[in-house]
Amino acid sequence: MLQKKSKISASHRLALKTKLLKMAAEMLEKKKEEKKQAREATLAERVPPLQLSGLSVQDLLALCKDLHQEIDVVDEESYDVDAKVVKNTKEVEHLSMNIIELKGDMKRPALKRVKVSADAMLGALLGALLGALLGAKVKESVDFKANLKTVKKEEEKEVTDWRKNVEAMSGMEGRKKLFDAGQYI
Numbered sequence: 001m002l003q004k005k006s007k008i009s010a011s012h013r014l015a016l017k018t019k020l021l022k023m024a025a026e027m028l029e030k031k032k033e034e035k036k037q038a039r040e041a042t043l044a045e046r047v048p049p050l051q052l053s054g055l056s057v058q059d060l061l062a063l064c065k066d067l068h069q070e071i072d073v074v075d076e077e078s079y080d081v082d083a084k085v086v087k088n089t090k091e092v093e094h095l096s097m098n099i100i101e102l103k104g105d106m107k108r109p110a111l112k113r114v115k116v117s118a119d120a121m122l123g124a125l126l127g128a129l130l131g132a133l134l135g136a137k138v139k140e141s142v143d144f145k146a147n148l149k150t151v152k153k154e155e156e157k158e159v160t161d162w163r164k165n166v167e168a169m170s171g172m173e174g175r176k177k178l179f180d181a182g183q184y185i
Helices: 010-046 059-101 117-135 166-170 173-179
Strands: none
Touching: none
């Protein structure tokens, strides 16, 4: 198949890409700034500014206790929210698994084809039918593994120490003994 030639030149395409990247960077900066402003507004709303000047030691201790209690309440709320999030994510995963099962998108493993003769298949079917009709279990079944190829493993050769039998390994056939004895000339 022939690919259609692009109507946009490479330089024009590059210019468009750079403009898109600049716009995306600007939008990202705007979002960061908006989040920062929203955070500051929320903090200003929830936590009023502290006025510590002119307070006595007892007033400061009372303020610290109040802040400590508020921190405990916030921590409890945070824990509850985290528990709800974990519960909801587990529920979402469970429901998505149910959807996958209902759709039938499960990947099935690759099965090996086993050749069974027609006589063996008929015998198994007839045996199952007779068993169902008579209410008895049939002992005859098809052996699907009978026609599979068997793989023979190579036997490992026994490894011996070469120093134990130097004469056999060297192929000198007894000449070494003669040489050691000084008889070989």
